Amino acid sequence: MINTIYIEEEIAQHPRTLDIIKRFPDASRIACRRYGEVFNRKSQNFRLQKKNPALILAKKHKNLVLPTPKQYSLGAEYNYYFSHMLANHFV
Amino acid sequence: MIHLFCALSCEAEPIIQHFNLFKIKEFDLFRLYQSGDKNITLTITGVGKINAAAAVTFHHACLSTSPSDIWLNVGIAGHSSIPIGEVCLINKITDYQYGTTWYPQILFEIDCTSAALITHDAPSSQYQNSLFDMEASGFYQMALRLGTAELIHCLKIVSDNQQHSVENIKADHVKKLITKNKLKIVQLLNSLKPLAKELSRINTIPECYQTLIDEYHLTQSERIQLLRLLNQWSVRFPNDDIMCLVSNIKNGKSLQKKIKTKLIESDFSIYD
Numbered sequence: 001m002i003n004t005i006y007i008e009e010e011i012a013q014h015p016r017t018l019d020i021i022k023r024f025p026d027a028s029r030i031a032c033r034r035y036g037e038v039f040n041r042k043s044q045n046f047r048l049q050k051k052n053p054a055l056i057l058a059k060k061h062k063n064l065v066l067p068t069p070k071q072y073s074l075g076a077e078y079n080y081y082f083s084h085m086l087a088n089h090f091v
Numbered sequence: 092m093i094h095l096f097c098a099l100s101c102e103a104e105p106i107i108q109h110f111n112l113f114k115i116k117e118f119d120l121f122r123l124y125q126s127g128d129k130n131i132t133l134t135i136t137g138v139g140k141i142n143a144a145a146a147v148t149f150h151h152a153c154l155s156t157s158p159s160d161i162w163l164n165v166g167i168a169g170h171s172s173i174p175i176g177e178v179c180l181i182n183k184i185t186d187y188q189y190g191t192t193w194y195p196q197i198l199f200e201i202d203c204t205s206a207a208l209i210t211h212d213a214p215s216s217q218y219q220n221s222l223f224d225m226e227a228s229g230f231y232q233m234a235l236r237l238g239t240a241e242l243i244h245c246l247k248i249v250s251d252n253q254q255h256s257v258e259n260i261k262a263d264h265v266k267k268l269i270t271k272n273k274l275k276i277v278q279l280l281n282s283l284k285p286l287a288k289e290l291s292r293i294n295t296i297p298e299c300y301q302t303l304i305d306e307y308h309l310t311q312s313e314r315i316q317l318l319r320l321l322n323q324w325s326v327r328f329p330n331d332d333i334m335c336l337v338s339n340i341k342n343g344k345s346l347q348k349k350i351k352t353k354l355i356e357s358d359f360s361i362y363d
Contacts, residue, residue, distance in 0.1 A: 004182070004197065028205050030182050030194065038194045041240065047293055048241040048286055052198040 004054040006030050006038045011059045020057060027055070034058070092160045093280055094150060094234075095133040096143065098226050101262035102166050103135050105270040109277075118153045121146045125154070140186070140210055140229030147233040159291035161283045162234040162243040164227055165276060167250035167265055168208060171218035175255055176268055178275045179222055181245040183207035186228035193231050196241045199282040203275055208247060218253045242287055246279055248272055297321040299333055307343040320350045327354060 005027045011017050012031065021029060032038055035058035068079035097103035103124070106112075110131050112124035124133040132154055136146035143164070150156070173179065182205045184193045197205060207221045210228035227245045234243045248268045251257040300321055304314055324333050336353060340346045 003200070006194070028182065030207070032183075032192070032194065037192055041194075043235045043238070043240045044196065045239050045241055045290060045293075048198060048239070048290060049196065051286070051289075054196075 002027050002055045003052060004028050004030065006032050006035065006054060006056045008035060008058045009033060011057060014059075017057050020055075024055070092129075092154075092156065093131045094154075094156065094160055094162045095131065096136050096146060096150070096162070096164045096226075096230055097133065098136050098138050098143065098166050099262070099265065100135055101265040102269055103133055104266055105273055106133060106165065106276065109273050115153075118149070121149050123150065123153060136226060136230070139212070139225050140227075143226035143229035144233040147230055147237070151237050156237055157291075157294075158237075158239050159287050159294055160238055160242065161280065161287050162230075162238045163276075163280065163283075164230040164234075164245040165269070166224060166226060166245075166247055167260070167268065168222040168224040168247035169215070169218060169251040169257055170206075170222045170249050171220055171253050173204070173206070173222070173249045173252065175249050175252060176271060177249045178203040178272050179206040179208075179247050179249065180204070180279065181206060181208045181222070181227060181247060184227045184231050184245065185209045185221070186232075187211045187223075191228070191232075193228070193235070195231065195244050197244075198241055198286060201279055201282055203246075203279075206247075208245065214257050216256050216258070222247055222249070239290055242283055242290070244279065244283070246276060297325055297333075302334070303337070303346065307340075307346055309343040313343055313347065316347060317350075320347065320354065323354055324350060327357065327359065 002024050005021060005024060007017060007021070007029055009031050035056045039056055065080040065082045068081050073079035095106060097106065107124055110126055112126050112131065112133055115123045115125050122135040125131070132150065134146045134150045136143045168179070180197060180201055180203055181195055182197055184195065185191070185207070187209050208227055209219070209221045209223045211223050211225055214225070215223060224247060231243060231245065250260055250265060250268060296318065300318055303317060309317060321333065333350070337346055337349055340349055
């Protein structure tokens with residue numbers, strides 16, 4: 001269960017943000033400027049963090065898709081890819 | 092170990108009494124206290140974030156600290172509407188002067204309010220919707236360099252608000268507020284102890300490592316690889332003794348090969 005939700009101020013009133021936080025009525029909500037202030041900071045311990053993961057709602061500003069290197073293309077003229085690594089809960 | 096920090100004597104006294112701490116006489120730049128078993132220490136930092144940061148550094152220099160230690164700043168704070176005497180665990184610290192923000196990681200459940208706090212350079216009676224104090228940013232910033240984020244926290248007890256201004260705060264009143272809430276402090280420390288224990292376990296070199304490097308001839312690089320394999324082993328097979336697996340191994344290379352093979356051949360899932 002999610003106990004803490006960090007929300008970027010810029011998207012605090014975004015309909016999708018409101019929709020997501022409605023699903024966690026008991027979670028404490030903490031406003032942040034950018035998700036980088038919270039996520040993967042120095043001195044954090046990954047294994048302890050995994051004991052009680054928090055949800056971060058953030059806006060992805062650019063590089064929504066990235067150009068695919070030539071050797072990995074599917075043969076079309078323009079090829080792009082995206083990574084799920086950081087984008088599981090991006091609004 | 093548990094490291095406690097209070098700005099004022101009146102904040103520290105009830106804690107010193109509760110944990111039966113005694114003063115360490117050889118250090119006099121800041122007042123340092125310690126329990127008989129040396130597991131709990133307390134430093135009186137003085138008022139202000141610079142004093143708080145300096146006290147954390149001094150505390151670290153005088154007493155040996157480790158990344159699996161618990162660091163806790165206990166003190167009083169003001170708020171516009173939270174009633175006096177309410178205990179708040181801080182989930183966001185903002186330095187008013189520089190605008191820098193930190194987010195203490197609360198990985199446990201605790202029976203008290205969780206709130207944001209702003210650290211000011213001087214007492215203020217312009218109450219806001221955030222708590223405010225004068226030490227937390229200095230304490231947290233410095234403790235973060237020495238400890239682990241999940242084990243560093245600030246616990247504040249509301250001492251003044253719009254109805255009862257900061258000018259009316261007396262030492263006796265502060266002492267009463269801390270005394271009344273000392274069980275909350277103990278409760279918080281008890282919630283942090285399992286995390287500290289877990290971290291200490293993660294950072295500990297497995298017992299069999301020394302036995303194995305004494306028994307087998309290994310280069311420095313092979314020792315590093317062996318330590319990595321032993322750590323993997325302790326995660327994958329916490330109840331199995333590795334010494335049983337490697338009892339008949341003749342040399343260092345075969346030792347690593349045997350452990351690697353066992354790790355690779357065993358089924359593994361990241362889900363419970």
